[in-house]
Amino acid sequence: xxxxxxxxxKYLIDWKNxxxxxxxxxxxxxQIGKTEAIxxxxxxxxxxxxxINFTLL
Numbered sequence: 001x002x003x004x005x006x007x008x009x010k011y012l013i014d015w016k017n018x019x020x021x022x023x024x025x026x027x028x029x030x031q032i033g034k035t036e037a038i039x040x041x042x043x044x045x046x047x048x049x050x051x052i053n054f055t056l057l
Contacts, residue, residue, distance in 0.1 A: 003040060006033060012041040 008026070015024050026034050035053075042049045 003036075004033075006037055008034070008037045009041065012038070016041075016045060 012024070015021065026038060028034055039049075039051075
């Protein structure tokens with residue numbers, strides 16, 4: 001499946017390569033691909049993944 005590149009992809013790579021890492025908090029409108037972008041980044045860059053979703057219902 002083809003995936004569209006988004007601005008967040010560059011931000012995630014820059015965050016991964018930074019020396020002094022701070023928490024990376026992703027906020028934004030619903031259903032624009034935040035979760036998909038983060039899952040794609042994690043699967044391509046890390047062996048193990050822990051997902052914590054603070055979604056309020």
